[in-house]
Amino acid sequence: MKREILNYYLGHNVSITFCDGHKAEGILEYISDFCAAQGWRKPGYYAVGHWNFKCSHVKKLKVLS
Numbered sequence: 001m002k003r004e005i006l007n008y009y010l011g012h013n014v015s016i017t018f019c020d021g022h023k024a025e026g027i028l029e030y031i032s033d034f035c036a037a038q039g040w041r042k043p044g045y046y047a048v049g050h051w052n053f054k055c056s057h058v059k060k061l062k063v064l065s
Contacts, residue, residue, distance in 0.1 A: 001058040006046055009063060016048055017060040024048040025064065 006028065015025045026049040045052045 001055055001061060003055045005061070006055050006058065009061065013064045014048065015062045015064055016051075016053075016058055017062075018053065018057050019059050022051075024051045 007030070009028050010030055012028055013026065014028045015023060016028075017023050029047045031045045031047055031052065045054060046058075047053075
């Protein structure tokens with residue numbers, strides 16, 4: 001999925017289907033350099049709950065109300 005699409009939905013409650021078929025639901029977040037500097041998560045990745053992923057790993061995104 002394109003980075004612009006994921007950036008548009010940052011902060012929204014979403015359901016994401018990954019390329020391998022796994023699904024995750026929650027608030028879509030972007031991992032900042034601050035989080036990476038603290039050693040919490042990888043920089044430049046996205047996160048939903050405890051799932052960290054690159055934009056290329058997303059197969060489908062659905063916005064939940």
